[in-house]
Amino acid sequence: MIIVMKPHATKNEIQALIQRIEELGYTAHPIHGVERTVVGAIGDERGKMELQALETMAGVDRVVPILEPYKLASMAAYEKTSEIPLGSGVVIGGQKIVVIAGPCSVEGEDQVIETARIVKEAGATVLRGGAFKPRSSPYSFQGMERDGLRLLKQAGESFGMPVITEVMAAEDVALVAEYADIVQIGARNAQNFSLLKRIGRIQKPVLLKRGLSMTIEELLMSAEYILSHGNPNVILCERGIRTFETATRNTLDLSAVPVLKGRTHLPVVVDPSHGTGYWKYVAPMGFGAIAVGADGLMIEVHPHPKEALSDGPQSLKPQTFARFMKMLAPFAQAVNRTL
């Protein structure tokens, strides 16, 4: 059940509700939205009538049963997408489209600083860069780890941009969260449930990528792991799934965006770089993503893609990225959004 508070419910009323939910043997998950607070009551719902009776408590607007298996991720109690602050004044889920851009991997100080300058000048608001890299081959570049985190944070600070980077292992969550403003769970770890539970115990925003062969419902269940362990700041990311098609690296499932928009209040980002695998297809799929309702994009950019230590073929050159950003504006405008 989700208990929706009235817009002006007081702290005491919310606290009294949480206490009552816990007395009834449920776990209470308050989510403090911009306009109102909603409180998830999670547990065995056989005593449904008791929960329905919470509707009579002071400050409560309504009690909504959630039929989906993903309770806290569900749209049922929400009228609109949740807005999540990412740091440095950047918010995702609102009217403004968030463009996350940067290299696949942090390769060195000059490379990450140069890329940060390029993407910032072109209008991106979040800087990306991998320091722990999930590579298919153990012989490929694995990332600069702690040094990479430090360089990424330094570059973000120099240009006033929050930074996002991937964490691959539960034991590295504290380290990565120390440097990152947003923590990324990669496609290959999207169903690593012990990692998801660990990420649920921090409060930093999390960008959860869709796994290579995950259904939309499974993606929402993975988000539910994070939400139910206490972290309400989850952003979903469509980055392509594996199909029989070989002309692109993955098949970018843009239909996932409107489907997710109908089912969850969590913001949705699209990554056309990993979604297609070729720089040529990044711009058209990026335009499409905004047209179908995405709240943000993740784009790989490298000052010299031919020399990149990972994902060069799908990385945009500085000028191509700048042109892309200019061409993106009217697409955002067409769906009443701004960049």
Ligand code: PEP
């Ligand atoms: C990445 O963003 O660098 C990455 C490895 O993405 P994915 O997990 O979607 O493959």
Ligand code: MN
């Ligand atoms: Mn990459």
